Amino acid sequence: MNEFYIPYTPTAKQAMFHQSPAYEVLFGGSAGPGKTAAAVIDAFARCYFHKQTNAYVFRRTRPELLKSVLPEMFKWYPKGSYTFNDQKGIFTLANGSAIYLCTLQHEKDKHNYQGAQIDWLYMEELTHFTKSMYDYLKTRVRNAKDKNVQPCIRCTSNPGGLGHSWVKQYFIDAGPATSIIQVKTWVESRKRFEVTTKQYIPALVTENPYINDSYVLELERKPESLRRALLLGEWTAFEGQVFIEFTDDQAHYLDRRKTHVIEPFPIPDHWKRYRGFDWGFTTPFAVLWAAISPTDNKVYVYREYYGSHTGDNEGISMPSVQLAANIRKLEETERNKGIKILGFADPSIFDRRDGEGSVAEKMANEKIFFDKADNARLSGKDQFHSRFMFDEEGKPGMYFFNNCVNLIRTIKDLPYSMSNPEDVDTKAEDHAYDALRYILTSNPVPGTEPRKVPKSNYNPFKFY
Numbered sequence: 001m002n003e004f005y006i007p008y009t010p011t012a013k014q015a016m017f018h019q020s021p022a023y024e025v026l027f028g029g030s031a032g033p034g035k036t037a038a039a040v041i042d043a044f045a046r047c048y049f050h051k052q053t054n055a056y057v058f059r060r061t062r063p064e065l066l067k068s069v070l071p072e073m074f075k076w077y078p079k080g081s082y083t084f085n086d087q088k089g090i091f092t093l094a095n096g097s098a099i100y101l102c103t104l105q106h107e108k109d110k111h112n113y114q115g116a117q118i119d120w121l122y123m124e125e126l127t128h129f130t131k132s133m134y135d136y137l138k139t140r141v142r143n144a145k146d147k148n149v150q151p152c153i154r155c156t157s158n159p160g161g162l163g164h165s166w167v168k169q170y171f172i173d174a175g176p177a178t179s180i181i182q183v184k185t186w187v188e189s190r191k192r193f194e195v196t197t198k199q200y201i202p203a204l205v206t207e208n209p210y211i212n213d214s215y216v217l218e219l220e221r222k223p224e225s226l227r228r229a230l231l232l233g234e235w236t237a238f239e240g241q242v243f244i245e246f247t248d249d250q251a252h253y254l255d256r257r258k259t260h261v262i263e264p265f266p267i268p269d270h271w272k273r274y275r276g277f278d279w280g281f282t283t284p285f286a287v288l289w290a291a292i293s294p295t296d297n298k299v300y301v302y303r304e305y306y307g308s309h310t311g312d313n314e315g316i317s318m319p320s321v322q323l324a325a326n327i328r329k330l331e332e333t334e335r336n337k338g339i340k341i342l343g344f345a346d347p348s349i350f351d352r353r354d355g356e357g358s359v360a361e362k363m364a365n366e367k368i369f370f371d372k373a374d375n376a377r378l379s380g381k382d383q384f385h386s387r388f389m390f391d392e393e394g395k396p397g398m399y400f401f402n403n404c405v406n407l408i409r410t411i412k413d414l415p416y417s418m419s420n421p422e423d424v425d426t427k428a429e430d431h432a433y434d435a436l437r438y439i440l441t442s443n444p445v446p447g448t449e450p451r452k453v454p455k456s457n458y459n460p461f462k463f464y
């Protein structure tokens, strides 16, 4: 094979990315440190040095792929080292290796890759993908024994985007940056755990000497949250985040100032109680209980029941009858004291499906009742903003007890929708948000929009 030369001197972080021994790597952080350049060169090098191997380079949509990935490939790949099929988006090298340009816009598109044999998987802007897309593609990365190569997965991303929460949890929160972390996965077919490794390599634009000063200046001028995300690569601050005012300050859990998360306390029996419910089967369900203080109308979310084992957007497929029975158990303390709980849920649970009873009916048979909540999305979101506002004493209109871990986790990271920029992204992990929204729209902050709750067929007090 001809020798080719790429005039590329990697930065220290790019070198760390190329040399990582980990199976999965996220090269992430700020905008502009050379993530895409490193990824496409990495793909080329692996294909070049390992004959008949396949690199799949993903970006969520085709326009993004053409705009930001393909130009870097043309910039760096040596002329004469490949043939490019622009219909299929494939670079083929003389040694039989190939680099496939791929997109995965819709969830169902992942099945287009069912037969793929991926040696090197590259995910550009990983937070644009869902966890289930990523997990599916991972199953296509195969260690073909005859090739004698170690397959690997290399991802790049800035903070933000609809997958922000799971990417942060999987790569960033998993351990100290740059450390190699073990991932234990149960492999059913082999009836054993398999251990792989992952690594997060953070990178900053200031570490890329090849970028011009005006690019950095542009990032400096961005609004604060975007500046922190794109210039400093901070995963706790990003533009897409809906509730940037949400504050979880452990130092103030007890004095309850300038924090929305607080230490639990015994709620007086005479406070009104509410239950908000967002049903889910293959996605998580969320049940939240809140109490409202009669003196100052503040909302206290005091308990959660969340249907996810994995901490990402995957449900636990619990039948609604079982779910209702579990809710009843959780409400035993209130019931024993004769405390009434008013339930509000997504109106869709009242729809009949497949000729069987609706979810609402099945739960009502277990004596768990709901009214149809006001599902107006934008006014519901406004209720959060109104309640999150701190008064002059630093006290908000709504607190979460710190045991509501999934509510806290998902509210923090909830992104804006790309198609409806004023609203929360309904494809994100918004179940706890929805459950609480149903409670809040039933108790709007005085002076904000009046609610219009549709009439319910169920009397929540009937069986008490």
Ligand SMILES: Nc1ncnc2c1ncn2[C@@H]1O[C@H](COP(=O)(O)OP(=O)(O)OP(=O)(O)O)[C@@H](O)[C@H]1O
Pocket (backbone or CB within 6 Å): 008, 009, 010, 011, 014, 030, 031, 032, 033, 034, 035, 036, 037, 038, 072, 075, 158, 208, 210, 211
């Ligand atoms: N080691 C390098 N040598 C020379 N130029 C480089 C190097 N690394 C990156 N560049 C150039 O710097 C610019 C920014 O790099 P790149 O687009 O890869 O950054 P990025 O981190 O992917 O940015 P974004 O966050 O916008 O996606 C590009 O023009 C790229 O070709």
Ligand SMILES: [Mg+2]
Pocket (backbone or CB within 6 Å): 035, 036, 037, 068
């Ligand atoms: Mg890039």
